[in-house]
Amino acid sequence: MDIMLLLTSTVTLTGGIPLTLLLTFASLLAGFVLAVPLAFMRASPRKWLSLPVLAYTYVFRGTPLLVQLFIIYYGLGQVGAIRSSVLWVLLRDPFWCCLLAFSLNGAAYTTEIFRGGIQAVATGMIEAAQAVGMSPLQIKRRIIFPIAFRSVLPSYANEVISLVKATSLASTVTLLEITGLSRKLVSETFAPYEIFIAAGVLYLGLTFLLTGFFNVLEARLNAAPQARTHPRRVILRQVPHEQ
Amino acid sequence: MRAAKALSYPAFGVGEPAAEPGIRAERIEKRLGGNDVLRGVELIVRPGEILSILGSSGSGKSTLLRCLNLLTIPDRGDIWVHGEKLAIRAASQHGGPAGILDHRQVRRVRASMGMVFQNFNLWPHKTALENVTEGPVLVKGIRRGAAAELGRHYLAKVGLSDKADAYPRHLSGGQQQRVAIARALAMEPQVLLFDEPTSALDPELVGEVLRVMAALAGEGRTMVIVTHELAFAREVSTRAAFMHGGLIEEESPPQEFFSSPVSGRLRGFLASHR
Numbered sequence A: 001m002d003i004m005l006l007l008t009s010t011v012t013l014t015g016g017i018p019l020t021l022l023l024t025f026a027s028l029l030a031g032f033v034l035a036v037p038l039a040f041m042r043a044s045p046r047k048w049l050s051l052p053v054l055a056y057t058y059v060f061r062g063t064p065l066l067v068q069l070f071i072i073y074y075g076l077g078q079v080g081a082i083r084s085s086v087l088w089v090l091l092r093d094p095f096w097c098c099l100l101a102f103s104l105n106g107a108a109y110t111t112e113i114f115r116g117g118i119q120a121v122a123t124g125m126i127e128a129a130q131a132v133g134m135s136p137l138q139i140k141r142r143i144i145f146p147i148a149f150r151s152v153l154p155s156y157a158n159e160v161i162s163l164v165k166a167t168s169l170a171s172t173v174t175l176l177e178i179t180g181l182s183r184k185l186v187s188e189t190f191a192p193y194e195i196f197i198a199a200g201v202l203y204l205g206l207t208f209l210l211t212g213f214f215n216v217l218e219a220r221l222n223a224a225p226q227a228r229t230h231p232r233r234v235i236l237r238q239v240p241h242e243q
Numbered sequence B: 001m002r003a004a005k006a007l008s009y010p011a012f013g014v015g016e017p018a019a020e021p022g023i024r025a026e027r028i029e030k031r032l033g034g035n036d037v038l039r040g041v042e043l044i045v046r047p048g049e050i051l052s053i054l055g056s057s058g059s060g061k062s063t064l065l066r067c068l069n070l071l072t073i074p075d076r077g078d079i080w081v082h083g084e085k086l087a088i089r090a091a092s093q094h095g096g097p098a099g100i101l102d103h104r105q106v107r108r109v110r111a112s113m114g115m116v117f118q119n120f121n122l123w124p125h126k127t128a129l130e131n132v133t134e135g136p137v138l139v140k141g142i143r144r145g146a147a148a149e150l151g152r153h154y155l156a157k158v159g160l161s162d163k164a165d166a167y168p169r170h171l172s173g174g175q176q177q178r179v180a181i182a183r184a185l186a187m188e189p190q191v192l193l194f195d196e197p198t199s200a201l202d203p204e205l206v207g208e209v210l211r212v213m214a215a216l217a218g219e220g221r222t223m224v225i226v227t228h229e230l231a232f233a234r235e236v237s238t239r240a241a242f243m244h245g246g247l248i249e250e251e252s253p254p255q256e257f258f259s260s261p262v263s264g265r266l267r268g269f270l271a272s273h274r
């Protein structure tokens, strides 16, 4: 192994970090915003609210992310209605296709994670809020979601970390994030070993930082809450929605 | 906060001198899990009254109490709170559930009735003070600063000035229940409902909660207390009621209730709880 090459390619590949982070955080944000209301719908006892969301999460969790990305990137362009609509401005751009795929996919997983947390909130917490006269929306915002979020934080952290790694799929639709840049570099230098190791090192660094962030966040939130005595640590875990 | 603007406080009765104060419940029926838990209960709570509800386990005490602020919606029957009739839809003959018709009214009525639960039900992600101020801020629209002042006042009242910033999990059961009482008081309710407030406590912690409740009783507050603490009920109540099989079987002032009970079942109940 050529250590010099490993080092120089690590430096070169850092140029892909901004795009990797942009894809991660933008789809994280969109996924979160989508997932919160969807999780409440999914947790609802009313079938007409929960079943459509179940169908959505079932489809997006039951198919590979890469396939979803290809359908959006290659498939949507075939649909005349989309080609002729204003949406096409965005959807012919691989970046927006990735963002759409990652957001929808992430939202599906996040919805199910949050739903679990929401359903686990003790009814007593909710009744206490009802008893002081809070409205259903206030109860969701101030009582149910904060309690649920804290209880699912470790799972959510894993979801975020798996999303970072999933952004490498963007390389298959020509984006030059860390993995895309690596492939480009490999095709120029024919040194896949060093270059992909360099890419792996960068992902590991990002994962390390995020894990640290979530551990701090959890410790912060737990200094307060939860009847939980042993703070669970965020651990790296193989998550099934990566191919 | 937005909702609070629409509500006017103090909640009701004000400006309606003709309205009957207190709570009146008529012919309350409730079926739960195939049991007729309440079978036509009649209950009146007058202002300043301290009503203890006693009875063996499963007699429907909690269900009745929860019907008063509609945490449980009665299948049939009417409830008036300060002369205002609660708008509820009765359960249908074919098993359709009972429902709330006027959610605003119910929130307003709930805000005027503090409730203290057997298991405290403090919100774990909020400090003692935040637990107390949440209702005033969200429901009454009181500004945070003023609410904090209010919260500290009521925490002091239950003897927990020094625990304002503690989270529930760092408090003992007795302290948690006192925070829960402060939370109810901070809404400055017209009626306080207690559902076995000391049943989940270790015996050595029961006293501190009962002392707080006795002090409240001494202020002339209107209170409905479901309890198994007979000595306490005898001491602080102005009236005691005995429930059996989903009905109030006997009710009277505490002297008569405890010294010369009429029903054989109440006599048996009192004897077995001595």
Ligand SMILES: Nc1ncnc2c1ncn2[C@@H]1O[C@H](COP(=O)(O)OP(=O)(O)OP(=O)(O)O)[C@@H](O)[C@H]1O
Binding pocket: B032, B033, B034, B035, B037, B055, B056, B057, B058, B059, B060, B061, B062, B063, B064, B196
């Ligand atoms: N949600 C429910 N579903 C089914 N059955 C219920 C429900 N809530 C209460 N019950 C039943 O209704 C009956 C009365 O319950 P309730 O809690 O009102 O009794 P209680 O007098 O408060 O008893 P305790 O002293 O044990 O608290 C019990 O037999 C109980 O099993």
Ligand SMILES: [Mg+2]
Binding pocket: B061, B062, B063, B195, B196
């Ligand atoms: Mg009970």
